[in-house]
Amino acid sequence: MKKLFTALFALLLPVLASAQFSLSGKITDQKTGESLPGASVTIQNLAISTISNASGKYTFKNLKNGSYTVVVSYLGYQTAQQTTEVSANSTLDFSLVHSTTVTEEVTVSATRASANSPTAFTNLSKKDIDKNNSGRGFEYLLEQTPSTVVTSNAGAGVGYTSIRIRGSDPTRINVTLNGIPMNDAEDQGVYFVDLPDLASSVDNIQIQRGVGTSTNGAGAFGASINIQTTTRRDSAYTEYNGSAGSYGTLKNTINLGTGLLGGHFSFDGRLSDMHSDGYIDRSASTLRSYFLSGAYYGKTSVLRLNVFGGYEQTHQAWDGVPEDSVKFGNRKYNELGYINATGQNYPNQTDNYNQNYYQLLYNQQISPLLSFSGALHYTHGYGYYEEYVNDDALSNYGVTPVTIGGTTISSTDLVRRLWLNNDFYGATYNFNYKPSTKLDLTLGGAYNEYKGRHYNNIEWTQQSTDIQPDYEYSRNTAKKTDFNLFTRAEYHIGDVLLYGDIQYRHIGYSFLGFDENLNNVQQQVSLDFFNPKAGITYQVTDNSNVYASIAVGNHEPNRSDYVNSSPSSRPKAENLKDLELGYRVAQSNFTAGINGFYMLYKNQLVLTGALDDVGEAIRTNIADSYRAGIELNGKVRIAQQLSWAATATLSTNKVKNFNQVLFDEGGNPVNFNYAKTDIAYSPNFVGSSTISYQPCHNTEIAFISKYVSQQYLDNTSSTDRDLPRYFVNDVRLDYNFSIKSVKNIGIGLLINNVFSTNYQSDGATYPDVEGGKVANYNYWFAQAPINFLATLSLKF
Template identity: 75%
Template sequence: MKNLFAALFALLLPVLATAQFSISGKITDLQTGATLPGATISINPALTTVSDAQGVYKFGNVPNGNYVLKVSYIGYQTVEKQIALSANLTLNITLTTSSQMTEEVTVSATRASNNSPTAFTNLNKKDIEKNNSGRGFEYLLEQTPSTVVTSNAGAGVGYTSIRIRGSDATRTNVTLNGIPLNDAEDQGVYFVDLPDLASSVDNIQVQRGVGTSTNGAGAFGASINIQTTTRHDTAYAELNNSAGSYGTIRNAVNVGTGLLGGHFSFDGRLSRMNSDGYIDRAFSHLKSYFLSGAYYGKNSVVRLNVFSGYEQTYQAWDGVAEDILKAGDRRYNELGAINSSNSFYKNQTDNYTQNYYQLLYDQQLGSKFSFSGALHYTKGSGYYEEYKNADSLKNYGITPVTIGGTTIETTDLVRRLWLNNDFYGLTYNLNYKPDDKLKMTLGGAYNEYKGAHYNNLEWTQESTNVPPDYEYERDNAKKTDFNIFGRAEYHVGKVLFYGDLQYRHIYYSFLGFDATLNSAQQSVQLNFFNPKAGITYEIDQHSNVYASIAVGNHEPNRSDYTGSSPQDRPKPENLKDLEIGYRYSEPTFSASINGFYMLYKNQLVLTGKLDTVGEAIRTNIKDSYRAGIEASARIKIAEPLSWSVNATISTNKVKNFPQYLQNDAGTIDLIQYKKTDIAYSPDFVGSSVISYRPVKNAEIAFISKYVSRQYLDNTSTLSRSLDAYFVNDVRLNYNFSIKGIKNVGVGLLINNIFSKKYESDGATYPDIEGGKVVNYNYFFPQAPINLLASLNLKF
């Protein structure tokens, strides 16, 4: 391990002993000759700068080689030039006014810029296409720092999830074109509801920590900002297909008109994905479509997105019991068992459809102002169906029935738990950029959510005198979310000052308990103030150092409220996030190192405590923290060989943690811990991608991932933990063209090439039996070596 750290430290030193030159010049308007301050100039695009007040730009210490220099400026056509650098070069660029505006306004409003004092990773279209093999969306982000991804079914299709810095999706703010994607009530993100979304995505930014202000729930671990399809100037058609182990198959058709009449474009996608899953009875049947139409004017862009996803998955979310796993069966899914003879209910499934509508508008308001806004509506509806053995009729509000002198109090039954919801609202951002020194954004959103939770009985084994679709429970919820933020960046010489203030108001109405523990409609109102400040010092055009401090506040989720009475409601969580980092970037070498300290107040965690109906609840813990160092680097060792690597070393602790365990007498015992590890928070996460291009348009990549031990609860108990794992994949890609087909792409992804036996996620439900603590652990085993082959055709 010491050697690994030494090698990583040496790799991060920005020293390259190669011949280096400068590229400089001036950016001007072709017609007027006026200089264009604030133009963006990039090289390949690892190295980026902006022109100063006189339109002058300069890159220093650039190694000799061939580059593509790209210049972009809002309201002008982008220019790209091939250059062969073997000496200092002066290159002046003239830009022509564009007859159409671009969609850069929408992107810049919700994202960190190159010099922002926060930790982030950008993924462009090529990065996404390279890794889009048909697995869950989260796998696109698996190689970003501090990230752990897992699959319920074990083969990457179906329910997949992500943790960044140990924080799950409920603490990760996810936006799609600046519109919130997190569920308004439980705050999770379910990419299974949008299968094959990656095929319609243009770029992604992942911010770690609190990050910049954006719309939706507060970011407690990270933000994921996704932008879907942008403008294609020429018509295209694509056929994307994948097939592999465990009956996994994906088919997708992408088509686009290109720019019609200089103003209009239309794009569409239709996808389907199926998999049997690695775990038994963990199949997935997924479908989706994406339609987008846009109008490009001289100073405005209007885009309408209509897309939908459907998923049916067998309920594999309970994993495999530990005793079954230790007995050698890594695939046994006992959920849905009807009797002891291992007969299973075939329709133990989750079924959900979600339809999305987005109207996006960008407007350039003169040379200094720009505006972006959006209207959105999401309609979701679905249920999960399950079989219950000998369940009490009292649980369903049914009076026991007497037949032939026998009173029927229990019965086998099938029930459906429904969710029918509507989410709609608007977002806006007004940008002001008078010169290259100052940039300001005023943004915000108002969103409403209405969710109907209701449960039906579909069938009972015994006669109960209830009709089909008998509704035994209903909870109607409403949530409104208003936020407004102001953000500013100001350059003074080589120093960038950053400030960001956000106010957020939440109103939530739900069916809960009143002060006497009777069911009643309850409501809660919360007001949050989230300030952020930072500073960046530009050492030179290749490197900068930064520091920032940010405050985030996060509301409890639905189950936290519905399981508590007004007098014992959980408090909102508070986070203070300190980030300090260094970045270095040039075409053949880039690196960053970032230190973070995240101090939580009233973090909500599971303690083993139960609510009034016996369900596990979360409790506020006064003090907990995460502290660590993230490091990443990318080096082009030789023309065909490159290496990308990242690692995170952290300590994640909770102080004075109380654990409550039920004993044989039905009472609760308390065990108090002074200082323990936060659950699901490995102290080391590292990844590596070694890429070799033996011939033009071919790539062989060796991909590695290491995740250290993770505890399933907050007690640091070894018997309730996930073992560390080290997994390796191989990715093969080759692209070529033939007559009539612009590009033929063939690929092969070999996952877990050494067939490592490991579990990437799990859960624990301990209690006390006979005076001893007994663990009931469940794990999600991941598949041994498995394949995904792909064939992609572009016309």
């Protein structure tokens, strides 16, 4: 061990010896001379960044003797750039000029936390996104952020992928795209598979944990993800990004842009095509998407039209792999779509969906103190999943049994398609008033409508019946309106920032449910929510602050919670009180944060562990439950070429007085009561690590690790229904260079699960009672052993 440390020290000694100078300075407003805290400062040729502290100061340490290009950007100001020679400790100040054109960050700023907001958040820049955009699902971009667990149904990262933050599933994570809600209005989930390769058109992302700031769409019960797509690029460009790797994975993307034409216009476009066979048996994906954007830039306004969409066809792998099959070594077995007697599988056991988005975004600088941002949007989605059903009763489809040759046919194998055709449209807006550096006031809101048409067809029956192909056996419609209004203020008093945020939200929902006699009838629900938030931040030093906040969130049940209920058994809306307390420090070579949270739920709809026949989780109200924990994150530049970033979350997530109802062979209910157990899918520890080494300019080697502790598939804390802990490691290699005719050539290699760890990142359970004992039927989403993706990017 001593020899190992000696060798490591000898290896790093030249690096440490050569990194001996600092570069510091102050960012101010050229007109007023006031300091600008939170400005982004980047050394362009080293690709390292920091932000100015509360006094507008920044520092870079451990720089070698040489020439450096420093770029400073700040919302509402023109970007500044200077080149300086560093041969000793140096100072470089910047005086920024107010921008003569409106910046598009205004579009999303109303739903985002600012640099010193009393909220736990993480920002991802375009550089962060591009570095990890290898072709896997969008959620994998967020995997190294605190409290995050990502999984893939197909096991190889392509197709249906999902995310949990602080144990909360996607129905509790508010997602906005340019400030416009992405969550499905009815089931409240987000399906990034419907917008494959969205990451290639994204400029930046902010992830807020907890209730966070007021935003449009569904309430954030675990986190919110705010995404901003392509923004202004002044120079014309053409880019190709491709990847190929294990399990037949192939991605091709072309990006084109005109740059700024005539000082006012720009046009951008993208086409993407992706395919993967998947790791799980019969889990292939065929994915396509496009993104078109045109903008007009005036002196005080920006008008942008985005038109984009995607198509996905994925083979059904949403039930996972039976636990017994995994333990016997067959980690790929998919039992969906098997045909009785023959043992063959149905080849078209697929999910098929198209989704198209239209967004008209407008920003207006009304005066130097007041700005406006608004959007009109429309989304149309349509598609179906097709499946083979074994020996099902005709009466389940409203079909009268037929008699042929003296034999009555009352059941048959059949193929059915379950369709969804929906429209989502509305408007969002916000006004921002900033009379001084002390006060920042925002007033915003939105009105959105959703109309969904659900209908189901029989395509084929094995036995002869009196129905025609494409026979429609059921249809129902749903309508949902969502109105919200919020105001938020940040006020500085010396070293103290006071934060207040109030939101009112009204929901109206019409759906097909059950009446008291269990007959299907159209139901109506009207809900009103009041969501106040308050917080305080104290600037301890120029580089650090401490903050505290309390927020109230309310959240409506989703479609499946409602349609299986009657007015007397209708699920209750959920209520959350979220307390956050944290400390942040940001220096040029070291950033860190520690955040404590206590989330107290009333009537939380918790996962029972089971899924319905389309893979949707089944939930039930629990009177009392909570999550409490500590999140840590940090990044240190050990040397100019070596850095280490890490996150860790230690938490306890408990359900009080949980009652589980199972059924025996005769269909009789059997109750099991638990005083205090863990909330399903809520690991007590989640950690990540990224060690990055740059042996030479434009080259990076990263060793990426993820640890997730034991999770339970339901709320009983039963070790018979759990997901074992796992520790997975990846390696990422990147090299960039240029030649005369190509601005940049990027070559990369991502080796996932480099040690071929056998692990499951998600699952489901369907226990019952057999012979007086509980029998467990668990399903796991097994993840692929060592696999790779090679990437190539060309920029012209």
